[in-house]
Amino acid sequence: MRFFKLWLVIGAIVATPRASAKVNFDFSNEYNPASIHAEGDQYFIKQVDRLTQDSVHITLHTGGSLGFKSIDHFYAVSDDAVQLADTLAAAMVGIDPIFLLSSLPFLVQNPDQAELLYQIAKPYYQKVFADNNEVLLYASPWPASGIWSKKPVNSKAALAGLKIRTYDKNGTLTFKNAGAAPVNLSWADVVPQLSTGGIAAVLTSADAGASSSFWEHLKNYSAIQYAIPLNMVHMNKDEFDSLNASQKKALLKAAELTDKHNWATVRTRVQENYKQLAAHQVTIHKDLPTPFIMLLQDAAKPTLKDWLKETGDRGQTIIDQFNKRK
Structure with a gap:
């Protein structure tokens, strides 16, 4: 009987991976720590810490310190060489030409139009990531x-x-x-x-x-x-799926908050x-x-x-x- 109870406990743990253990992810960013993108990524990490009660720990590696440039990120994330990346959209043109949209010259006149364009195109971006075992978390816009x-x-x-x-x-x-x-x-x-x-x-x-x-x-x-080109933050889907329900919800909420934060930041960054x-x-x-x-x-x-x-x-x-x- 005692053996049977122990088996049930072990089975429950196996059936719900990472339910209680702390999860560690690496996050690659080609730009330096003072960049608008690195600052946005740090904001995301703080939101994840808060919303998951520190059960998901993300380490940001700036300056390409993991050895990945933006052009490497898509496959690095898809293959789980790194779990998350902040990537210049245009660097992913070899995957799909849709990623050249935000850098089309003189198409948008201001951040409001750039955000509108992103929202219109977002479902198309999401599909490309999903088709390649990845999840689009949020956008990281550049100033003009x-x-x-x-x-x-x-x-x-x-x-x-x-x-x-x-x-x-x-x-x-x-x-x-x-x-x-x-x-x-x-x-x-x-x-x-x-x-x-x-x-x-x-x-x-x-x-x-x-x-x-x-x-x-x-x-x-x-x-x-x-x-006003975009960087995009994307995550390996297998790693995302391995999280428990509350952790997944927390990451998506953190991403939503970061999206809003980044678009608000880009509107004031130029004068600074x-x-x-x-x-x-x-x-x-x-x-x-x-x-x-x-x-x-x-x-x-x-x-x-x-x-x-x-x-x-x-x-x-x-x-x-x-x-x-x-």
Whole structure:
């Protein structure tokens, strides 16, 4: 009888894995601890700690310290080499072209429109992750991308032959069409290339440049309002499914809170960044010549056509809904 009771207890434990044991997950992020993404991820971890009463412990590894860049994250999470990752959406274009949506140049004009676009496209993102054994937890939006440079970039002449880092095929095509010499680089490779003179300018946000002390190399920032791209935080589905019901509910609630937190943060981040830039003698170029902006916008037009061709009905449905509701 005593043996039978013991067997029942053991069976209950096996049937409900991790019901009481503390769970440990690793979380990969290519950006440094001061970045808007790392700060959002730390907020998520705090919410998970609170809502699970510390039964789920997540360790954030910033700066690509686990050896993964954004381009590695999708398969690393799918294969459970790391349980969670914060990934630049455009780095996942090899999985599905839908991930180039948020970085389409000049499609959105402000964070409100960027959030609307994300909400419209979210079911499509979720399906791609689900089809690959992953769960989309939340978005991590960037402030608008601009141009960090050694010399002011505010004209066609300034763009001519400019070795500028881009972060995806949208940027590469746009700046090539505009006369520059774009180089598509992962974030981890940007500062080394600046240090060696491999590039003279960087397409990224004021926030990314500030968190990496770009002022040590570049003293100009052109606020072209190019795009408000997304990072996405995704998790291995097997690991998520192994949690008990209350832990799953807590993670999803933490993700919901972090989504709201991140979109609220991105709306105020630019002014904070500009104060940092001014304190380090970076010249911010806001009122850029109209012909220069029109040059970039015209150069960017093929990106939307290409994206719609690659995504088909899905892409057209998203764009139609966005144009109707924005």
